Amino acid sequence: MSRVDQSKFEALADRIYEAAVVPELWPELLETVGALSGAFGGVLFASNPQFSGWTASPRIAPMFAEFVEKGWAARNPRPARGLAFGAGGFVGDHELFSPEEMDADPTYGYLRGQGMGWCAGKIAAPPSGDMLVFSWERRFVDGPFDRATLGALNAIGGHLARAALIAARLGLARAWPPRRCAVRAGARLQSRDTPEARPN
Numbered sequence: 171m172s173r174v175d176q177s178k179f180e181a182l183a184d185r186i187y188e189a190a191v192v193p194e195l196w197p198e199l200l201e202t203v204g205a206l207s208g209a210f211g212g213v214l215f216a217s218n219p220q221f222s223g224w225t226a227s228p229r230i231a232p233m234f235a236e237f238v239e240k241g242w243a244a245r246n247p248r249p250a251r252g253l254a255f256g257a258g259g260f261v262g263d264h265e266l267f268s269p270e271e272m273d274a275d276p277t278y279g280y281l282r283g284q285g286m287g288w289c290a291g292k293i294a295a296p297p298s299g300d301m302l303v304f305s306w307e308r309r310f311v312d313g314p315f316d317r318a319t320l321g322a323l324n325a326i327g328g329h330l331a332r333a334a335l336i337a338a339r340l341g342l343a344r345a346w347p348p349r350r351c352a353v354r355a356g357a358r359l360q361s362r363d364t365p366e367a368r369p370n
Contacts, residue, residue: 173318174206174207174318174319174321174322175206175322176321176322176325178206179203179206179322179323179325179326180325180326182199182202182203182326182329183326183329185199185202186199186326186329186330186333187329187332187333189333189337190332190333190334190336190337190340191336191337191340193225193337193340196214196225196337197225197226197227197228197231198227198228200212200213200214200225200226200227200306201227201228201229203306203323203326204227204230204306206322207290207306207315207319207322207323208308208312208315208319209290209306209307209308209315210229210230210285210286210307210308210309211226211227211228211229211230211231211233211234211306211307212226212227212230212304212305212306212307213225213226213227213230213234213303213304213305213306213307214226214302214303214304214334215301215302215303215305216300216301216302216303216334216335216337216338217300217301217338218298218299218300218301218338218339219299221338224238230307233284233286237280242277242280245276245277246277247267247275247277248263248266248277248289248291248305249293249303251266251267252266252291252293253293253295259292259320259323259324259327260290260291260292260304260315260320260323260324260327261290261291261292261320262288262289262290262291262314262315262320263278263287263288263289263314264288264314272287281307281310282310285309285310285311286307286308286309286310287308287309287310288307288308288309288310288312288313288314288315289305289306289307289308289315290305290306290308290315290319290320290323291303291304291305291306292304292305292323292327292330292331294331294334294335296335298335300335300338300339302331302334302335302338304327304330304331304334306323
């Protein structure tokens with residue numbers, strides 16, 4: 171995307187906090203953010219000692235369910251690299267990996283085989299022990315997220331993290347289908363206990 175209207179992202183604040191207490195609203199919210207950022211769809215993964223699960227925008231939900239069920243979530247290098255990178259906001263694949271790394275990685279090979287391959291991701295790991303991961307996925311042919319789009323996502327990043335933390339603490343499992351709680355601890359974060367895994 172060459173031009174991004176950040177005010178349209180900022181205008182979502184009320185909807186974001188509404189989703190904090192009405193978790194059924196997350197899929198449509200993720201879809202709306204995806205439409206503004208030129209993404210195919212978005213995913214929210216949340217975990218804490220009592221709960222582990224995910225939700226996604228309607229278009230990408232079946233694809234992500236397959237991603238989890240086939241074991242690719244356990245091999246996905248993005249979360250560990252994102253934690254090591256230490257960014258407090260959204261970052262793109264091209265900021266975390268070299269082109270050669272992405273070309274050689276089996277997970278990227280799988281994603282590209284599905285027509286995807288670029289994400290704008292944010293990891294929040296507050297001292298409470300919660301882990302929140304937001305990822306908006308873009309078609310490979312559309313190219314990576316540019317800095318303007320990542321900046322617009324950062325304008326609502328704090329709202330998203332706070333709302334997701336509230337939702338996870340309220341028990342999103344009540345609203346998210348059981349199959350969406352299938353990511354095991356080892357799969358969801360390969361390096362949670364590494365020195366680089368510091369809060370955002």
